Every structure is written in structure tokens, then in C-alpha cells.
Amino acid sequence: MSRQRRFTGPLAALGALVALVILLFPLYAVIVASFENNSQLLGTHYNFLPPTPSFANYSAVISAQGGHIASTLVIGLGTAILTLVIAVPAAHALARYRFRVTGLLVGGLLIAQILPSIVIANSLFILYHKLHLLNSYPGLILADASYAIPFSILVLRAFMLGLPNDVLQAARVDGASEWKTFLRVVLPMSRSAVITVAVFAFLNGWGDFIFALTLLSGSTFEPLTLSIYSYIGEFSSNLGEAMALCVFGLLPAAMLLIAAQRYIAAGLTVGSVKG
Amino acid sequence: MARTATPARRAPDRRAARRGPATAEVSRASAWTRYARLAFLIPAVLYVLFAFAVPIVYNLILSFEQTSPATISSLFAPFAGLSNYKATLIQPVTQSAIARTFIFTAGSLFFQFIIGFSLALLFNLRFPLRRLARSLIIIPWLLPLLITGFIFRFLFQAEAGAINQILGDLHLISHPIGFLTSPGWAFLAILIANVWIGIPFFTVLLYSALQDVPVELKEAAMIDGANGWQRLIRVTLPIIRPVIEVVFVLGFVFTVKVFDVVIGLTQGGPANSTQILAPWAYQLSFQQFDYGQGAALNTILLVIALVAAPVYIWLNRESLRRT
Numbered sequence: 126m127s128r129q130r131r132f133t134g135p136l137a138a139l140g141a142l143v144a145l146v147i148l149l150f151p152l153y154a155v156i157v158a159s160f161e162n163n164s165q166l167l168g169t170h171y172n173f174l175p176p177t178p179s180f181a182n183y184s185a186v187i188s189a190q191g192g193h194i195a196s197t198l199v200i201g202l203g204t205a206i207l208t209l210v211i212a213v214p215a216a217h218a219l220a221r222y223r224f225r226v227t228g229l230l231v232g233g234l235l236i237a238q239i240l241p242s243i244v245i246a247n248s249l250f251i252l253y254h255k256l257h258l259l260n261s262y263p264g265l266i267l268a269d270a271s272y273a274i275p276f277s278i279l280v281l282r283a284f285m286l287g288l289p290n291d292v293l294q295a296a297r298v299d300g301a302s303e304w305k306t307f308l309r310v311v312l313p314m315s316r317s318a319v320i321t322v323a324v325f326a327f328l329n330g331w332g333d334f335i336f337a338l339t340l341l342s343g344s345t346f347e348p349l350t351l352s353i354y355s356y357i358g359e360f361s362s363n364l365g366e367a368m369a370l371c372v373f374g375l376l377p378a379a380m381l382l383i384a385a386q387r388y389i390a391a392g393l394t395v396g397s398v399k400g
Numbered sequence: 401m402a403r404t405a406t407p408a409r410r411a412p413d414r415r416a417a418r419r420g421p422a423t424a425e426v427s428r429a430s431a432w433t434r435y436a437r438l439a440f441l442i443p444a445v446l447y448v449l450f451a452f453a454v455p456i457v458y459n460l461i462l463s464f465e466q467t468s469p470a471t472i473s474s475l476f477a478p479f480a481g482l483s484n485y486k487a488t489l490i491q492p493v494t495q496s497a498i499a500r501t502f503i504f505t506a507g508s509l510f511f512q513f514i515i516g517f518s519l520a521l522l523f524n525l526r527f528p529l530r531r532l533a534r535s536l537i538i539i540p541w542l543l544p545l546l547i548t549g550f551i552f553r554f555l556f557q558a559e560a561g562a563i564n565q566i567l568g569d570l571h572l573i574s575h576p577i578g579f580l581t582s583p584g585w586a587f588l589a590i591l592i593a594n595v596w597i598g599i600p601f602f603t604v605l606l607y608s609a610l611q612d613v614p615v616e617l618k619e620a621a622m623i624d625g626a627n628g629w630q631r632l633i634r635v636t637l638p639i640i641r642p643v644i645e646v647v648f649v650l651g652f653v654f655t656v657k658v659f660d661v662v663i664g665l666t667q668g669g670p671a672n673s674t675q676i677l678a679p680w681a682y683q684l685s686f687q688q689f690d691y692g693q694g695a696a697l698n699t700i701l702l703v704i705a706l707v708a709a710p711v712y713i714w715l716n717r718e719s720l721r722r723t
Binding site for chain 2: 133135137138141142144145148149150151152158167168170211214217228230231236239243254274278279282283302303304328331332333338339350356357364367371381386
């Protein structure tokens with residue numbers, strides 16, 4: 126068996142390397158492309174390395190799209206905050222207390238995860254028209270949180286169900302109010318799950334396209350996804366800049382993955398399998 | 401007798417005493433507590449009504465209305481019966497979009513499972529840097545989907561596209577394939593892009609399921625003379641079956657509603673050859689301004705997605721029972 130191990134180790138490493146090279150190639154390609162100019166990107170062949178690397182696309186994007194990057198950040202942060210404010214207390218209540226509606230609500234959240242965003246967007250467009258929420262940050266953030274809130278409540282609840290009951294009991298015996306128990310005991314103990322959920326909500330807001338496309342039109346702000354979408358129309362004229370903008374769009378996912386790596390894989394697993 | 405009489409006489413007093421100030425405080429506290437507990441839930445309930453219940457119901461209403469760009473300013477329009485459904489379903493684009501959505505979903509799930517499960521088995525082996533490899537593989541999952549679509553649009557270009565270049569360098573093709581200009585190839589392009597997005601999801605979940613398979617069981621099977629393939633089919637697969645079911649249900653739900661990838665890559669073209677339900681419903685509502693027809697198609701998409709709901713709830717029965 127040990128001899129078998131000695132062979133499978135390097136072979137598996139080689140297999141994983143090949144798989145990673147293929148799977149991560151699109152990311153490599155977009156980074157390389159962001160350092161090329163338009164004629165190189167649209168020439169007669171593909172360049173595996175930039176022939177004349179330059180930061181021109183980045184400086185053009187920062188001056189032209191800097192505001193959009195900031196808007197996207199606002200949308201991502203807003204989505205994360207709204208998700209936490211709504212999901213954390215709800216998860217606590219659903220994990221800790223018995224309500225007659227608990228089963229109904231958990232079932233409803235499971236179904237909410239299934240609903241296609243385009244259906245919601247189509248209705249919200251007309252409802253927002255009436256509510257004057259079109260082309261506004263609050264309107265967009267409220268819609269974007271629909272990706273994250275059901276998932277977040279279910280993940281947090283699954284996590285909180287696993288918290289030791291006696292600690293909470295002790296807090297209650299000590300005379301802590303429901304609110305204080307939640308803030309001082311439950312919240313600190315659920316830190317890792319809360320971080321996972323916040324990261325996901327942020328990424329959902331940051332990467333949303335459907336709601337931005339439908340609920341913003343001629344608005345004063347626009348997220349990166351809409352800016353990239355507008356490059357599709359003029360694909361051939363500004364491909365280099367579009368690629369640099371894509372790199373900006375990919376950055377938070379990559380950074381958050383590095384920073385919160387152990388939370389992410391664990392959270393995804395809990396959320397999907399044990400939600 | 402006196403003894404028994406005394407408690408009998410005193411009993412009402414004691415009960416009355418308990419029902420006095422002390423009892424009132426307890427019941428007032430518990431009512432207060434009950435409201436405090438409900439307060440934790442109220443924002444979530446309101447949000448679910450606002451973002452899910454109301455839009456779904458309104459979409460249903462809209463699908464039975466005679467809408468026009470002018471009716472958008474008022475919430476309701478004249479009743480139209482089934483005319484939106486008829487008008488949508490009679491269009492060849494709608495019919496092919498429905499069929500294509502099923503082929504797209506089946507194809508995506510098939511390849512995502514085959515590749516994702518193979519990678520999960522691979523990561524289950526011991527090799528240097530496997531933790532790094534495992535976290536790198538998650539990246540495609542976390543990227544904005546529109547950007548992924550757009551990057552694949554760049555990769556699938558004819559002459560300057562990386563995929564044509566690689567296929568040409570390997571002498572597999574002599575002329576660049578028009579991935580974005582010929583209908584059949586364009587469908588393959590959106591399928592490949594979507595499989596790429598879904599692989600990490602399948603890999604991560606199946607890998608975590610493989611981690612939970614007891615080593616003793618595999619060793620016992622090995623002692624009984626089962627080879628690797630038999631151990632996989634007879635021992636591993638039955639144990640991880642619940643996770644496989646969840647992965648397929650969620651994969652189905654994610655895939656029938658795919659939108660961003662198609663818009664970023666082909667916008668449904670060329671000649672509607674990559675039109676699937678969600679982008680086509682968008683186009684009906686927001687580019688042809690026929691909100692009624694868009695809503696009708698959305699309802700059809702909704703019904704297809706909701707087929708997964710009973711299965712998904714059944715698979716999550718454990719978490720519902722803990723209430």
C-alpha cells in the first residue's frame with residue numbers, strides 16, 4: 126500500500142496540475158489580455174503573453190470607470206450589510222425558538238432559493254416604477270439581497286443549531302434579555318458563519334447583473350457588470366479596456382477567497398448540503 | 401379530616417395568590433418575550449414578502465394582462481385571459497428556447513457531474529499542495545457570471561481567440577471555428593462556459609461527501625477483494641448518494657435560470673440559436689416591451705424551476721424536522 130501511495134501521490138499532483146491549468150486558463154487569459162492593445166487582441170492570432178505589455182488599459186479604465194468601481198463597492202457593501210441585518214436575527218430566532226410558522230418559513234426560504242431572479246426582476250421593474258425605487262441604490266441593494274438572504278438564513282440557522290444549548294441557557298438564567306443573549310453570546314459564537322455569509326452577500330451584490338440591467342436605466346451610477354455589458358456592443362473598439370475592467374471585477378472574489386478561504390469552502394458545504 | 405379540609409379550603413387561596421401579582425408578571429414577561437422573539441423574525445418575513453412573494457404573485461397577474469409600454473405607469477392593465485401565453489408559446493423562438501433550456505440543463509449537469517466527481521476523487525488522494533489546489537478550484541464559482549461570459553466571448557473569438565489558436569496548434573483544426581457566428585458552435589460555447597462555472601460547485605460538494613466516507617468501510621471492501629472500481633460503485637457511491645441528489649437538484653435549479661452567461665457570451669444569438677428561457681423572457685419584456693408575454697414566459701420558467709421544489713424540500717427534511 127505504501128508503494129501504491131508513492132506512485133499515486135505524484136500522479137494525482139500531476140492530474141490536479143493539468144486540471145487547474147485548464148480550469149484557470151480563462152483567468153490567465155484575461156489578465157494577459159488586459160496588458161495588450163486592441164490590434165494585438167483582435168489580430169490574426171492569439172498571444173499567450175502580451176507582446177508589448179503596457180498599463181495603458183488600466184490607466185484608461187481607472188480614469189473612465191473609477192466611479193463605477195466605487196459604485197459597485199457601495200452596492201456590494203450595502204448588500205452585505207442588509208443581508209446581515211435581516212438574516213442573522215432571523216436565523217437566531219429560527220434556530221432557538223419554536224414558532225408555529227418555523228416549518229413554513231424554512232420551507233419558504235428553501236423555495237425562495239429556487240426562484241429565478243429574472244422573474245423577480247420583471248415584476249420589481251414595474252413595482253419600483255410605482256415606488257420610485259428605479260435608478261436608486263436602496264432599490265438595487267434591496268433586490269440584490271434576494272440572492273443572499275434565503276441562503277444566509279439557512280446557513281446561519283444550520284450553524285446556530287449546532288451551538289451548545291447550555292451556554293445560552295446559562296445566559297438566560299443570568300437574566301440576560303433575548304436581545305442581549307443574541308448580541309453577547311450567539312453573535313460572537315457564530316462569527317465564522319457570519320463572515321461566510323457576509324462574503325457571499327458582498328460577492329452577490331458586486332457581481333449582480335440581472336437587477337442592475339433591469340432596475341437601472343440612465344441612472345447616475347452604474348456597477349461594473351453594466352459597464353462591461355456596454356463594451357459588448359462595441360466589442361472591437363475597446364477590448365483591451367474591457368479586459369482591464371474585467372480584471373477589476375474579478376479582484377474581490379480572488380482577494381476574499383485568499384482572506385476568508387477556510388470560511389468559504391466550509392460555508393458552501395454547510396449551506397448546500399445541510400441547509 | 402381537618403387535615404384534608406384545610407388544604408381543600410386553602411387551595412383556592414393559594415391558587416388565587418399565585419394568579420395575583422407574581423403570575424401576572426410571569427405572563428406579562430412571556431408575552432413580552434414572545435414579541436421580542438418574533439421581532440427577530442419580522443424583518444426577514446417582510447423581506448420575503450417584498451422580494452419573493454409579491455413579485456411572484458405580481459408576475460402571475462401580469463401574465464394575464466394586456467400590457468403595453470403605456471400601462472406600466474399604472475400597476476394593473478386590462479385582463480387578457482391566456483392570450484399572452486398563446487402569443488408566447490406560438491413563437492418558434494419560444495418553443496426552441498424551452499427545448500434548448502432542457503438540453504442545456506441536461507448537458508451542463510452531465511458534464512459538471514462527470515468532471516466534478518473525477519476532480520473530487522482526485523482531490524481525495526494525498527498529494528503535495530492539495531489544499532492550495534482545492535482552494536484555487538473554487539475561483540470560477542465566485543466570479544461575476546456576466547464577466548465569465550464576457551471572458552469566454554473573448555476566448556471563443558475566431559482568429560484571435562485562444563481556443564481556436566490552441567486547437568490549431570494541436571493540429572485538430574485547419575480553420576478557426578466560428579464559435580460566435582455559427583448556431584451549433586455557439587450553443588456548444590455557452591454549454592462549455594456554463595460547465596466551467598459549475599465544476600467547482602460539484603467538486604467541492606462531492607469532495608466533502610467523499611471525506612465523510614468511513615475509511616474502515618473501504619478497507620473492509622479491500623480485504624474482501626474488491627478492486628478500486630468495485631469499491632467506488634458498491635461502497636462510496638451509495639454512501640454519498642444523498643449529496644449527489646442535492647447537488648443535482650441545486651445544479652438543475654441554477655442551470656434552468658442561467659442568464660448572465662448567455663448575455664455576456666452571445667446575447668442569445670446568432671439568430672436566436674443560444675436563446676434559453678431566462679434571456680428570452682428578458683428580451684420579450686425589456687427589448688420588445690411586451691411585459692405580459694415576458695411575464696407569461698417567466699411563469700413557465702418558474703413552473704419548470706419549481707419542479708425541483710418538492711424534491712429539494714424532501715432532501716432537506718432533516719432541517720425542517722428540527723423545528
